[in-house]
Amino acid sequence: MFVVHFFENRTELLNQLRQQVPSVGEDLKIKGRKGKVVRVSAIDEKTYHVELTLESKTKQVPAADPGKKKKR
Template identity: 70%
Template sequence: MFVVHFYEQKNEMLNQLLKRVPEVGEDLRIKGRKGKVASVVEVDEKTYHVQVALEAKAKPGVAADPGKKKKR
């Protein structure tokens, strides 16, 4: 069992106790967001730091037809 800390840039997103350490380039999903493993650093024999590159969040778009906006 390994302790795996997942980081996005310098922010720790998640830490888990896993049987297998993720590999570089592997696809994964954290907190509902898709991402890829950018790098894996072994801190000691049981602890690993994994850098994750997440896809950008989709921003909500503008209403399709301005005439169909909610009326107050």
């Protein structure tokens, strides 16, 4: 078992106790966001830091319905 710390831009996103350490280039899904492993560094024999690049969040704003107008 390995302790894996996931980082994005020096911000820790998640710590997990895992059976396997992810490899460079592997696709992951963390907190509902897709990402790719950029770097894996071993801190000691059980602890690893994994740097990710995650896809940017895009907020979907519903289009305004022209049939509904504010009543005054």
